[in-house]
Each structure stands twice: as structure tokens, then as C-alpha cells.
Amino acid sequence: MQIVKERAEGAATTLNGKLTLDLAFYELGNIVWKKQRMQRSIKPEEAARMAGHFAELLDLMKIERTPFEEMGEIVELGATAGLSFYDASYLHGAIGKGLTLVTEDRQLIHAAERLSVKAIKAEELTSI
Numbered sequence: 001m002q003i004v005k006e007r008a009e010g011a012a013t014t015l016n017g018k019l020t021l022d023l024a025f026y027e028l029g030n031i032v033w034k035k036q037r038m039q040r041s042i043k044p045e046e047a048a049r050m051a052g053h054f055a056e057l058l059d060l061m062k063i064e065r066t067p068f069e070e071m072g073e074i075v076e077l078g079a080t081a082g083l084s085f086y087d088a089s090y091l092h093g094a095i096g097k098g099l100t101l102v103t104e105d106r107q108l109i110h111a112a113e114r115l116s117v118k119a120i121k122a123e124e125l126t127s128i
Helices: 003-007 009-016 023-038 044-060 068-080 085-097 107-112 123-128
Strands: 019-021 062-064
Touching: 009 044, 019 023, 019 085, 023 044, 023 085, 068 085, 085 107
Parallel strands: 019 062
Antiparallel strands: none
16 A cells, blocks of 8 residues: 555556565555544545556555465464464465565564564555
């Protein structure tokens, strides 16, 4: 979401071909839902446009589903690192693929650093 806000025009170029988990679909959808239903900061029509934009960006990315058999490892990682299952899933994916984790979540960045996983904020994405 942050990369879309800060660099709307360049988001497609920046995200093209990058890897994310299928969880991103649900997390982005939930962001739109919160803005529209809970915060009431956008109208339903704007929420639909925003969701469509997110869908277009996700379509440019490589979407990976975490294998179900890795669920125990993710739960253990989350418990050890003090992370939610969602955040632990992204960290687990970065560890397993040897990739840089891109997040705006400070707790997730610190957990990654404690495990010697490179983690950056979205604004740094163009430099990798």
C-alpha cells in the first residue's frame, strides 16, 4: 500500500515481476474495506476503484502460495519472533527464498534483522 501511495505512477514498474504471497490479496482487500467501512474515509465507488488498482498491481507480480505443510514452521517462527501468522508467513517466505523482505512494519523489520534477513521499507525498493 505504501509504495502505491508514495509512487503511484511508478508502482507498476517497481512491482512488476516481484514476488509476494497470496496473502497480499487479502491484506490489500482488508485495507480497502477498513478505509471504506470502518474509517469511512472513502466512498464505496472509490473503494472499488482502489481494489481494482490493487488487483492490477498484483497481476503484475509473481504470486506464491505457501505450502500447507509449512504451516507449523510459520507458527513456530511467529511464536519465536513475536509476530502474527501473517507477518511470520512473509518472513518465512523471505528466509526460504533468500529474498529481501519489503515491509513498512517496524516489528517485522526488527524480527528479520534478528534472523539476519535483509528487510527494507518500500521507499528503498528501487535500490535493490
